[in-house]
Amino acid sequence: MWCHRLSHLQSRLQNLLRRGVTCWAFQQLNFKSLFPLAIHLHHTASESLNCAWQQHEDHFELQYANTVMRFDYVWLRDHCRSASCYNSKTHQRSLDTASVDLCIKPKTIRLDETTLFFTWPDGHVTKYDLDWLVRNSYEGQKQKVIQPRILWNAEIYQRAQVPSVDFQSFLETNEGLKNFLQNFLLYGIAFVENVPPTQEHTEKLAERISLIRETIYGRMWYFTSDFSRGDTAYTKLALDRHTDTTYFQEPCGYNNYDRAVINTVPYDVVHRWYTAHRTLTVELRRPENEFWVKLKPGRVLFIDNWRVLHGRESFTGYRQLCGCYLTRDDVLNTARLLGLQA
């Protein structure tokens, strides 16, 4: 994430529009068609619970809450939450997964109310709440609402009229912070307005949502076109769309300027790479995928480098920016603590 303020002049935010359509095809199993196939189906508990399960040779099958789930037996042993297998204070596994017999099968399975009890050959008992199994099953996760990401180009973003958040509201209210993060998660960019144009206030803003990442450019960077560092960013030249720090082991995102010599693949693979790079670059440079933003003192722009590239036009006159790099995990953590799906 890049918290970025431009004191004046035009800075072009070019948006990399990720093409890609996700087609979700949910197949609602017809439970009737399932049952005739079952040999030893266990109807258990009261009809109102509407729960049925079956012990297959190599997995456990559970039908509950309109979901048909299938569990591997090693998985059921490995995720045991008993006092000897799981530290409920630290939410960490105590059980040594590698000690579980890969051919393990439960000796008995029993359902009591809404809890399933698995007794293993060594006598150990693992119990699972039915709702926990739905929430943590592969089939249950598939149905989970995930944070939508809105793919956009300049027209879509402009039409969306995404509101910026005011500095005070962002800093002093959870509602303001949550609105900002919701927009940031949806679009991959978000703005905060009326920020006092100082490095200290920009820093305060960044710390509201994340840890600030220390890099070779410092913690908060404050730069202008004085070539104080041997990089085009410290000049008046234009910068085509890119992301920063691609030369780091933990980069912010990828970038053509800083790409090192390609010397890890043979010439024919190199040519395929250039062909793919050209296809991507043509897509990136489509005018409809460029969203221009005129920044001004007090306007702070946050960019998700995994979704959106940035760049600028060349310029004249004096121009000063300050900003920082944020750690993705901490931004997502702040969003989750506010109840957002991140």
Ligand SMILES: C[N+](C)(C)CCCC[C@H](N)C(=O)O
């Ligand atoms: C000036 N500021 C610290 C914001 C960025 C410097 C980035 C330099 C390098 N071209 C890169 O893209 O990583």
Ligand SMILES: O=C(O)CCC(=O)C(=O)O
């Ligand atoms: O000057 C700008 O607006 C952006 C500069 C930039 O992309 C960078 O410093 O990495």
Ligand SMILES: [Fe+2]
């Ligand atoms: Fe950059």
